[in-house]
Amino acid sequence: MAITTLNPPRIAKSRLTGRLVAQIKRHPTVALGSSLLLLMVAMALLAPLLQTHGPQDISPADRLQNPSSEFVFGTDMLGRDLYSRVVHGSKISLLVGVGVAAISISVGLAIGLLTGFLRWFDAIVMRIMDGLMSIPPVLLAIALMALAGASIQNVIMAIAIAEIPRVVRLVRSLVLSLREEPYVEAAVSSGTPLLRILIRHILPNTLAPLLVQGTYIFASAMILEAILSFIGAGTPPEIPSWGNIMAEGRTYFQSAPFIILFPGFFLSLAVLAVNLLGDGLRDALDPRLARRL
Amino acid sequence: MTIGRIAPETETPLLEVENLKKHFPIRKGLFSRVVGQVYAVDGISFSVAPNETLGIVGESGCGKSTAGKAILNLIKPTDGEVKLEGKRIDNLSGAKMRSVRKQLQVVFQDPYSSLNPRLRVGEIVGEPILNFDSRNRHAREERVIELLERVGLPADAAKKYPYEFSGGQRQRIGIARALALDPKMIVCDEPVSALDVSVQAQVVNLLMDLQQDLKLSYLFVAHDLAVVEHISHRVAVMYLGKIVELSDKHSLFSDPLHPYTEALLSAVPQPSPRRKPDRIVLKGDVPSPINPPKGCRFHTRCPYAFDRCYVEEPPLREVEPGRQVACHLHDDAEGTKGPSLPS
Numbered sequence: 001m002a003i004t005t006l007n008p009p010r011i012a013k014s015r016l017t018g019r020l021v022a023q024i025k026r027h028p029t030v031a032l033g034s035s036l037l038l039l040m041v042a043m044a045l046l047a048p049l050l051q052t053h054g055p056q057d058i059s060p061a062d063r064l065q066n067p068s069s070e071f072v073f074g075t076d077m078l079g080r081d082l083y084s085r086v087v088h089g090s091k092i093s094l095l096v097g098v099g100v101a102a103i104s105i106s107v108g109l110a111i112g113l114l115t116g117f118l119r120w121f122d123a124i125v126m127r128i129m130d131g132l133m134s135i136p137p138v139l140l141a142i143a144l145m146a147l148a149g150a151s152i153q154n155v156i157m158a159i160a161i162a163e164i165p166r167v168v169r170l171v172r173s174l175v176l177s178l179r180e181e182p183y184v185e186a187a188v189s190s191g192t193p194l195l196r197i198l199i200r201h202i203l204p205n206t207l208a209p210l211l212v213q214g215t216y217i218f219a220s221a222m223i224l225e226a227i228l229s230f231i232g233a234g235t236p237p238e239i240p241s242w243g244n245i246m247a248e249g250r251t252y253f254q255s256a257p258f259i260i261l262f263p264g265f266f267l268s269l270a271v272l273a274v275n276l277l278g279d280g281l282r283d284a285l286d287p288r289l290a291r292r293l
Numbered sequence: 294m295t296i297g298r299i300a301p302e303t304e305t306p307l308l309e310v311e312n313l314k315k316h317f318p319i320r321k322g323l324f325s326r327v328v329g330q331v332y333a334v335d336g337i338s339f340s341v342a343p344n345e346t347l348g349i350v351g352e353s354g355c356g357k358s359t360a361g362k363a364i365l366n367l368i369k370p371t372d373g374e375v376k377l378e379g380k381r382i383d384n385l386s387g388a389k390m391r392s393v394r395k396q397l398q399v400v401f402q403d404p405y406s407s408l409n410p411r412l413r414v415g416e417i418v419g420e421p422i423l424n425f426d427s428r429n430r431h432a433r434e435e436r437v438i439e440l441l442e443r444v445g446l447p448a449d450a451a452k453k454y455p456y457e458f459s460g461g462q463r464q465r466i467g468i469a470r471a472l473a474l475d476p477k478m479i480v481c482d483e484p485v486s487a488l489d490v491s492v493q494a495q496v497v498n499l500l501m502d503l504q505q506d507l508k509l510s511y512l513f514v515a516h517d518l519a520v521v522e523h524i525s526h527r528v529a530v531m532y533l534g535k536i537v538e539l540s541d542k543h544s545l546f547s548d549p550l551h552p553y554t555e556a557l558l559s560a561v562p563q564p565s566p567r568r569k570p571d572r573i574v575l576k577g578d579v580p581s582p583i584n585p586p587k588g589c590r591f592h593t594r595c596p597y598a599f600d601r602c603y604v605e606e607p608p609l610r611e612v613e614p615g616r617q618v619a620c621h622l623h624d625d626a627e628g629t630k631g632p633s634l635p636s
Binding site for chain 2: 181182183185186187188189190191192193196200201204205
């Protein structure tokens with residue numbers, strides 16, 4: 001009690017940090033995943049400041065240099081600084097990840113809600129989704145890229161189309177089970193219109209699993225982007241993406257393995273961060289626990 | 294103990310159900326061919342008077358909950374009529390049905406799944422009001438608090454989430470939601486069977502108080518005979534989608550006419566699971582509602598079944614004033630009486 005009167009501001013501050021510590025202790029994976037991801041985002045945003053050389057600056061004299069104080073991660077076959085290219089590559093990976101997650105979740109949610117409520121729509125759309133799902137996502141994305149041509153937007157669209165069927169399936173199954181929930185029946189019997197039932201009772205209860213699904217899509221989209229770029233069907237070669245850098249380093253793997261290792265490490269780290277976040281969110285978003293936050 | 298009225302026949306009924314049927318098609322194969330029907334509710338008729346409680350009892354799968362849902366128009370009845378204050382409601386849909394829902398509310402069995410976990414109690418209880426009058430937010434909040442206090446919850450419950458309450462409290466929230474629109478009729482679909490026995494009594498007594506104060510009618514679906522005896526004025530006993538006996542509570546419990554009712558009652562007082570001295574143990578299982586037995590549906594398990602029961606289905610008929618039973622044993626009129634019931 002005496003301490004409180006002597007030193008009130010300090011108590012308030014320590015209470016706040018105490019709460020933060022408690023949250024991190026409760027959901028360590030969320031904290032770890034989100035801080036790793038925040039670092040990645042910071043790296044992408046501050047890339048022009050963090051770079052030591054221009055990511056596209058060619059310097060043939062310095063090609064295939066081992067990591068040194070001048071070139072932290074070494075240089076590639078054109079003498080470009082690998083560190084600066086990897087830092088810039090994070091932009092592409094995160095952009096593709098976020099873009100694919102946002103597009104596939106929102107489109108999948110809209111289609112899924114409709115299929116859950118309209119029978120005829122369900123019958124048609126789900127057969128199309130089955131067809132899409134029977135094609136491996138990588139092949140589907142390659143085919144779409146071959147049709148559309150190399151650009152970041154096309155990469156995002158191609159991967160999103162490959163991911164949408166999974167989201168639709170998830171939302172549809174959620175809606176079908178939520179429709180039978182007694183609280184939805186209770187809403188119907190208290191005269192709630194369909195639109196309000198969708199917005200108030202169905203939608204909020206699909207968001208938690210969707211958010212978790214979104215993080216997994218985020219992670220797999222980053223990998224798919226790297227795969228597409230690696231085989232030359234993705235991001236245009238002039239843009240440094242992790243997949244592109246690895247593709248270029250492929251032929252020099254024996255003499256200069258670091259060209260593949262560094263972007264590969266960052267890709268794994270980013271995927272790990274997003275997956276940790278997703279796993280943590282799945283636990284944290286349990287409605288009974290989430291409200292105590 | 295007698296609240297409400299005992300002689301419903303003299304009044305205009307609030308709810309009338311005539312020959313209500315609900316059959317669920319069984320679909321199989323690639324083209325969802327209908328290969329059979331589940332006769333969940335197969336022609337039931339009854340009425341509920343204003344301020345009266347009609348209990349519907351029967352074992353699991355006899356169609357009592359399905360009947361409740363069909364009356365609420367949550368599932369479309371296959372056949373038959375449901376009338377509320379003389380007007381048919383079973384064929385209504387959309388906006389017309391919504392306006393009827395003001396009069397006809399429901400309390401569900403499971404107090405956990407019947408409240409949306411993501412809404413505050415105030416939003417849950419206020420939703421029916423919001424559906425019919427979205428303008429006056431302040432009045433709605435006041436009404437919600439009034440309703441919560443009416444069912445014995447503190448006013449600050451409105452700001453909490455359902456998970457913060459126990460089963461009994463949650464059921465009170467469900468009751469408050471059902472009361473929000475000042476209904477005349479509440480269908481209670483096993484409202485206490487998910488609760489502890491000690492809490493059951495509180496909730497049943499709350500329902501009875503509310504009936505007295507607000508002049509409500511209940512259709513009280515349950516499988517617990519003790520609860521039904523406590524709250525009902527009249528009781529309908531269902532077996533395999535049909536009503537086998539419908540009578541006022543006192544005569545039904547003191548002198549059951551149908552052999553099935555008799556067997557059910559003999560199973561009632563069981564303070565100890567080991568004490569079952571006078572029980573009539575029915576042999577076998579309930580026949581499948583997909584393929585109900587010919588003749589009387591109960592003949593496969595009835596200890597008094599005779600030839601006529603195997604071929605002819607007994608209609609539900611009035612054998613004494615206010616007492617209806619569907620059993621050939623009580624068919625005095627045609628003089629083809631079978632062996633009389635041993636008492």
